[in-house]
Amino acid sequence: MFPPDAEFEAAFNTEFEDVEEMQADGSNEEAVMLQWRAKLKHFLILSSAGKPIYSRHGDDQLITNYIGVVQTIISFYQSTNDTLRGFTAGDVRFVVVSKGPLNLVAISRLPESDSQLRGQLDALYMQILSTLTLPSMERMFAARANYDLRRPLQGTETLLSALADGFTRGSPSTLLSALECLKLRKAHRQTINSTLLKTRSENLLYGLIVASGKLVSVVRPKKHSLHPGDLHLIFNMLFEAGSVKAGGGENWIPLCLPGFNNTGYLYMYVSFLDLEHPGEPVQERPKSREGDPDEVAILLISANKEGFFELRTMRDELVEQLQRNGSIDRIRSAVRQGRPRCTDIVPGTVLRHFLYKSRGNVQFFMPGFEPGFVGGLERRRLMTLYAHLHSSLHAKPASLKIHHEASTTYIALAWTTPLFELYAVAPASTSRQALALAANKVVQWVRREEERVFIIGGAVF
Template sequence: MGSSPTASRSSSNNCIRQPNASGQASQADDHGNTTMTVGEDQMSAEEVEAPQEGMGAVKATVEDRDDDGYRPPLPPRPNLSKTPERPTTPGGLNTSHRRPSLLSKPTTAVSSIDIQTLSFPDGSRGTFSTPASRSVSESAALDTPGSMTPKGKHSQNGSEGDDTTSLMSYAPTMKGTGDLASLLNDDINAQSPAWRLLSSKADTVNPFEAIDYENTSLLNFENEFNEIAPVDSKGGNEEELLTQFKAKYKHYLCLSSAGKPIYSRHGDQNLINGYIGIIQTLISFYEGSKDPLHGFTAGGTRFVIFIAGPLYFVAISRLGESDAQLRSQLEALYMQILSTLTLPTLTHLFSNRPNTDLRRPLEGTETLLSSLADTFTKGSPSALLSALECLKLRKSQRYVINNTLLKARTEKLLYGLIVAGGRLVSVVRPKRHSLHPSDLQLIFNMLFEAGGVKAGGGENWIPLCLPGFNNRGYLYMYVSFLSAYDDGQDGEERPSTPGSSAREDEIAVLLISAEKESFYELKQMRDDVVSQLEKNGSMDIIKAAVRQGRPSTADIVPGTQLRHFLYKSRANVQYTMPSFNPYFNGLLPQRRLMNLYNNLHAQIHAKHSHLKVLHSVSRDSVSLAWSTPLFEFYCVAGPNASRASIAHGANKVIQWVKREEERVFIIGGAVF
C-alpha cells in the first residue's frame, strides 16, 4: 500500500508524539522538523478476515479432514504493504496493487500563526504565538476547552552549548471543531501556471511589503513631527489643539517635584498644564506610600516615569517600546539637561528653592531636547544598542589618520575626534580614559541633529558638561565643519535619499579640552590636522567613504534573503548595519523596522530571560535575534523566508563582520 500524504511544520529538537482523535500522530526529529502523518486508510473487509502472514495458517479440525468434501486451506494472503515492489521487465505489465478508494480524504489544517521560540536557563524551550498577529483559527482553538495542551520536554542531545536546549510546545490533543482555516482536497499537487509563477516569486517578497488594512497603528506617523500651534489668548482653538496633541504617537514631559512644567515635546504650557498636574499628583501619591510609580498602561498607551532627584521625566508612547527602552531615553534627556547645567548647579537651584522654574536656566536648549526626542521617536539604532557606528575604512588608512592626530596633538588636548556622516572616523584619547557612548550621543545630537552649531558656520567654542565623564564640571569643545563634497560639485549631483540630511554630508573635527583658555591652541591643531590630511590623501579617502554610504545587504552577502541587520560588538561598544535603501526607504518603513528591532531587543534582554536565539515569524516579516558574549545580532527578511535561509544569511553576515572587523570598528584608537 502507498503511504498517505504528510504535512510538516517547524518545531524544535525534542521528539513529541501525540495521537489525535482520529489516531494520527506527530513526531519531531532531531533536526527540528515536526512531521504529522495522516493515518493509513482502513483495509477492506476481505483483508481484515484474511489470515496473517508467516505461520498463521488456518487450523482444520479432525472432523473436517475425515469429511469427503474436505478441501485444503488457502495459502496465507500476503500483506501488500510489506511486499517489495517487483522490478518490471521489458514488455511486462507493472500491475500495482491498489486499495479500494475511500470516501474520506486526508485533511490538513492551514493557519497563519506567528510563532516565536524562547529558550530558558533551566534547559526548557518554548514556542508560542505572538499576541500582536494572532490568527483567527488560533483564537478559536485556544477558546475550545481541551484543544491545546502545553507540553514540556527536555532536550535529548544534552549539549549545554546548544542554543536550543529546551522546548515548550502547544500540541493538539483533541480534534477542534473550529480550528480549521482551510481544507486541502486531493488536488493539492495540481498547481496552475499562475500559482507556480507566484510561488517562484515568493522569496522575493520584502518585509512590510503587503498592505495590511487592519493595521492602522502607524497610519498618521508622517504627521508626528508637525508642530502644534500655541493656544490663543481666548482659548478658542484649545479643543482643536488637544485633538492634535492626542494624535501624537509619543510625548516626552519634564516637570519638577513641585509640579512646575519644564519641557514638553508637543504643546505649549497652556495646553499641557492639566496633564502636568495629574502626573504630579499620581507620582506624589505613590511616593507618599513608599512605593514609587514606575509606569502604567492606559488603553494602548504606555506611561513610563523616571525620577532623577528633583526632576520627573515621563514618556508616553503608543509605539510598543519596552519600559527599559523608554527609561533609557528619559535618562538621555536628563543627561542633556545636565550637559547644560551640571549636577551641582541643578542640586543647588532646587535645594534653595524647591519650586524653582527651570525653564529660564534652560532657555535656548529646547532645540537640543526636541532633536534628541525626535531621534528616539524616528528610531535610533545607536540609542537602542547603546553603541556607536564607525565609518568603514581600511585598517592602514585609519592608522594614517590616527597618527596625524597624534603628531598634531597639543598639551591641552583631552579628546580629539573626527566624525563624518554622523559616524566616527578616528579618536585620540588618554590611555586610561574613554568617552562614554551616552556622551558621544549628546555631542552628535548637538552637532548633527539640532543644527544650531552648524548654523553658526566656521568655528565654534562650546562649554559642555559630559555627564558620563564628569557630571560636576565643564569641558570646552572646539568644533569645525568641512563638506564631504568638493566646493565645485553641484548640489544636484549629491545623492538625496529620504531620511538623509545635511548630517550625511558633513565632516566635523572636534577637539575637547579642560582648559577654558585653550581656544587658539586647539584652532592651530585643527589647521595642522586638516592640512596634513589633505597632503597625505586621507581627507579624500574620508570624503569618498562618506559619498559611498553604507553598503546594502546584497553587497555584503550576495543572494541573501536578509533585507537588513544590526550587529553590535560588545567588546568595542560599536555597531554596524547596511543601508536602509532600497527596502526601507522613508520615514514610515524605517519606523516599522525599528519597531521590529525594539521587540526583538526587549525579548532577548528581558529581566528573567536568558535567550540566546530568538526566531520570530509574523504576517509581514521573519526576524532573528542572536545574542552571545561577543556580539548581538538582529536581522529581518521577507515573510516567506525559511528559517534555514535566514540562519544561513545570518552566519554569512557574522563571517563578513569577522573578516572586516578592523574596517567597520575602531579597535583601540589613537592613545597617548
C-alpha cells in the same frame, strides 16, 4: 515588507508637526486638544514641585493640567515611600524616571518596552546635565524648590526635541547603546589616528573626527574612554539639532559630559569641514542630507577654558596633514559611498536588513536602508520590529541566546553571544534554516571586516 496600517501612517506623518497655539478666547481648544492627543509619543519633564520644564508637544497653556495630574500621581506614590515606575491607560504606556529634583515622563503608543523608554528618558536627563552639570542644578533647587529650570535651559529646547524626535523615528544607536563608525580601510584609519596623535596639542583631552554622524577616528588618554551616551549627545548637537553648524562651522562650546564627569565642564572646539575646500570652515547653509560631503566635523575637547586658540591651531595643523597624506579624500569617498546594501555584503542573501553590535567595542554596524526601507515610515516599522526583538531577547533567561519572530510578511532573528548581538529580518517565505545561514554569513563578514567597520582601540596617548 510590512503590511499597510492606514491609521498608524496618518499619525506618523503628522507626528513631528507643531501643535497649534491655543487662541486667547479658546475658540480652537477642541481642535488643538485633538492634535495633541493624536501624537504617538510625548516626553514631559517637570520639577519635583510640579513646575513644567520641557514638553515635546504643546505649550504651557495646553500641558499644565496634564503636568498637574502626573505630578499628583507621582507625589502619591512618593508619600507612601514607593516609586512610580510606569502604568498603562488604554493603549498608552506611561513610564516615569525620577532623578533628584526632576521627574521625566514618556507617554507612548509605540510598542516599546519600559526599559527602552527609560533609556530614552535617561538620555534626555543627560542632555540637561550637559548644559547645567549636576551640582549646579542641585544648588538651584536647594535654594528654591519651585525654581523655574526653563530659564537656565533656554535655547536648549531644540537639542531636547532633536533627541526626542530621534527616539520617535527609531534610533539604532539608542536601542543598542552603541555608536556607528565610518567604514574605512584599517591602514587608512591608522594614518588618520597617527595624524591625530602627531598634531595633538598639550591640553587636548579628546579629539574626534566625525562624518555624517559616524565616528571616523578618536584620540584619547589611555585610562579614559568616551561614554557612548556622551558621544550620542555630541552627535545630536552637531548633526540632528543643527544649532552648532548654523553658527558658521566653528564654535567653542562649554559642556558637561555626564558619563565622563557630571560635576564639571569641559570645552569643545568644533570645526565643520567643507571637503571640497578642507582648509576653509563650512559657511552657513541649509542642513544637509545624510551623506553630503560637508557633514564632517573635527571635535577637540579640553578641560582648559582658555584653550580656543590652542585647539584652533591644532585643527589647522591636523587638516593640513590630513590633506597632505590623502586622508581627506578617503573620508570624502567613504562618506559618498554610504552604507553598503545587504547584497553587497553577502551576494544573494535573503536578508533585507540587519543590526550587528560588537559588545566589546560598544559599536554597531548596519547596511543601508535601501531598497526595502526608503521612507521614514518604513524605517520606523523596521525599528519597531528591532525594538521588539531586543526586548524579547533581553527579557529571556540568560541561557536563551536566540529568539525568532514571524508574521505573514517577515521572519526575524535576534541572536546574542558574549561577543555580539545580531538582529536580522527576511521575507516570510524564508525558512529558519536559510535565515540562520544568512545570519552566520553576516557574522563571518563582520569578523573579516572588523577593523574596517569598527574602531578598535583608537589612538591612545
